[in-house]
Amino acid sequence: MSVATGVIMLPRTSIGKKVIMAITGLIWVGFVTFHMYGNLKILAGAEYFNAYAEGLRSLGAPIFGHGHLLFVARLVLIFSLLSHIWAAVTLAMQARGARPRNYALKKSVQATFASLYIRWGGIALFFFVLYHLAHLTWGVPGINNHFIPGNPYNNVVMGFSSGPAIVFYYVALIALSLHLYHGVWSMFQTLGLNSKEYSSMIRLLALALAVVVPLGFAIPPLAVVLGIVTL
Amino acid sequence: MNLKLRVWRQKNAESQGRLVDYELKDVSPEYSFLEMLDLLNEKLMREGELPVAFDHDCREGICGMCGLMINGVAHGPKAAVTACQLHMRNFHDGDTIVIEPWRATAFPIIKDLVVNRTAFDRIIQAAGYISVSTGSAPEANNTPIAKTEADLAMDAAACIGCGACVAACPNSSAMLFTAAKASHLALMPQGQPERYDRAVLMVNAMDEEGFGGCTNIGECEAVCPKEISLDFIAQLNRDLIKASFMGAGKRL
Ligand code: HEM
Ligand code: SF4
Ligand code: FES
Numbered sequence: 001m002s003v004a005t006g007v008i009m010l011p012r013t014s015i016g017k018k019v020i021m022a023i024t025g026l027i028w029v030g031f032v033t034f035h036m037y038g039n040l041k042i043l044a045g046a047e048y049f050n051a052y053a054e055g056l057r058s059l060g061a062p063i064f065g066h067g068h069l070l071f072v073a074r075l076v077l078i079f080s081l082l083s084h085i086w087a088a089v090t091l092a093m094q095a096r097g098a099r100p101r102n103y104a105l106k107k108s109v110q111a112t113f114a115s116l117y118i119r120w121g122g123i124a125l126f127f128f129v130l131y132h133l134a135h136l137t138w139g140v141p142g143i144n145n146h147f148i149p150g151n152p153y154n155n156v157v158m159g160f161s162s163g164p165a166i167v168f169y170y171v172a173l174i175a176l177s178l179h180l181y182h183g184v185w186s187m188f189q190t191l192g193l194n195s196k197e198y199s200s201m202i203r204l205l206a207l208a209l210a211v212v213v214p215l216g217f218a219i220p221p222l223a224v225v226l227g228i229v230t231l
Numbered sequence: 232m233n234l235k236l237r238v239w240r241q242k243n244a245e246s247q248g249r250l251v252d253y254e255l256k257d258v259s260p261e262y263s264f265l266e267m268l269d270l271l272n273e274k275l276m277r278e279g280e281l282p283v284a285f286d287h288d289c290r291e292g293i294c295g296m297c298g299l300m301i302n303g304v305a306h307g308p309k310a311a312v313t314a315c316q317l318h319m320r321n322f323h324d325g326d327t328i329v330i331e332p333w334r335a336t337a338f339p340i341i342k343d344l345v346v347n348r349t350a351f352d353r354i355i356q357a358a359g360y361i362s363v364s365t366g367s368a369p370e371a372n373n374t375p376i377a378k379t380e381a382d383l384a385m386d387a388a389a390c391i392g393c394g395a396c397v398a399a400c401p402n403s404s405a406m407l408f409t410a411a412k413a414s415h416l417a418l419m420p421q422g423q424p425e426r427y428d429r430a431v432l433m434v435n436a437m438d439e440e441g442f443g444g445c446t447n448i449g450e451c452e453a454v455c456p457k458e459i460s461l462d463f464i465a466q467l468n469r470d471l472i473k474a475s476f477m478g479a480g481k482r483l
Pocket of ligand 3: 286287288289290291292293294295296297313314315316
């Protein structure tokens with residue numbers, strides 16, 4: 001028997017695929033945390049918020065040109081998400097093939113809802129990412145009709161003046177919360193950084209992210225609905 | 232007490248199985264779960280029916296042969312015991328008990344409740360040898376090992392290979408078993424020379440047998456009769472990551 005060795009074995013073994021998910025997941029956890037924080041700046045008014053969005057494009061100056069570092073960040077995020085999804089899908093297929101028929105009766109002893117339904121939450125997040133880009137990045141007509149390129153403040157206010165947008169957004173935040181609650185803890189376990197000694201601390205960290213990040217994201221649309229953030 | 236049993240009956244690997252209902256009277260609460268099945272089988276034989284096939288050997292919780300999905304929980308409702316050590320006092324008069332075999336592609340059903348668990352043996356075989364000289368008893372104090380490490384290795388070595396972890400896992404993953412077997416050597420000085428090769432070889436064998444991957448749900452640990460800890464899975468993950476950077480696993 002010959003087996004793959006070295007780092008190329010990672011995408012070929014179940015554990016290695018999980019390692020890929022953990023690392024790409026971590027990149028996305030970093031992104032969503034940062035993005036949530038950035039969004040809150042909308043409370044400081046149009047000028048400040050639009051300047052922040054524009055400022056993201058000059059990140060890395062003078063080493064990077066206008067928008068270049070942002071472009072790199074986008075590539076990393078897209079590549080990470082695709083790798084994360086690829087691993088999730090291949091592992092889901094492996095698991096599906098691993099049980100030829102289901103039990104007539106099966107009970108969970110201790111499993112959390114977040115852990116059992118992580119794949120469904122992931123699918124919800126994937127569709128949300130696409131919707132979210134169409135809504136606030138590309139301004140696809142029909143999804144955000146009053147989109148003005150280069151004026152994110154306007155786009156957020158107009159974007160959240162529609163009921164369905166708010167519903168999609170909040171459903172996605174629930175999925176995000178559940179995904180973070182299991183995912184962050186799972187990431188430590190997958191990378192071999194968890195043990196009984198630290199497990200409750202890591203659970204607490206996961207819980208903190210699962211509460212703080214979605215709550216932070218929930219504020220801007222709420223502020224629009226309540227008329228705190230207006231044009 | 233009187234029980235209603237719903238037992239998985241399947242003639243052989245090829246045939247379609249189904250749940251069959253039986254009524255069983257006068258079951259003593261003192262009986263073990265397997266003794267209750269013995270009682271059922273005696274009744275079936277008296278009635279000229281084929282007895283229910285189920286695996287067992289030691290009946291004292293150490294061999295790992297017995298393994299039944301009892302009312303949807305591997306080894307039944309009591310934590311940290313095997314089916315043979317589960318007693319009928321954990322059930323009530325009039326209860327319905329659903330009894331199914333372990334369900335995993337890597338554990339094909341042989342007959343009724345008996346499954347083929349040789350996939351586990353092949354994972355162990357893939358691990359290969361460890362470099363110790365055999366033949367004479369080693370000098371007792373030659374290889375120092377800390378008490379904490381020895382205890383931890385012993386905890387991992389307590390795995391009896393019953394397969395409940397696979398049976399309970401929503402992914403049918405064999406990670407807890409594989410991690411226990413890999414860890415008990417990885418924690419010992421004697422296990423060091425081949426440690427990282429072993430991690431790669433065992434994980435590859437585990438995937439090849441058709442088990443699912445682990446998503447850290449933790450049902451395995453909850454049903455394990457030997458309370459094998461998820462920490463050993465973290466240990467195996469760590470060893471595999473390190474092995475990948477070392478290029479380990481080339482040993483044939
Ligand atoms: C968009 C599509 C996504 C899909 C299909 C998806 C799916 C999954 C699945 C199936 C797992 C496995 C959980 C486990 O094995 O324990 C997982 C883990 C994880 N996901 Fe996602 N996810 C997606 C997006 C995200 C996003 C946006 C984030 C960032 C917030 C994220 C962060 C994580 C983390 C940190 C893990 C833990 C990795 C590990 O178990 O080691 N995922 N994801
Ligand atoms: S880890 Fe526990 S449940 Fe799994 S085979 Fe070993 S003893 Fe059985
Ligand atoms: S028969 Fe040996 S462990 Fe149950």
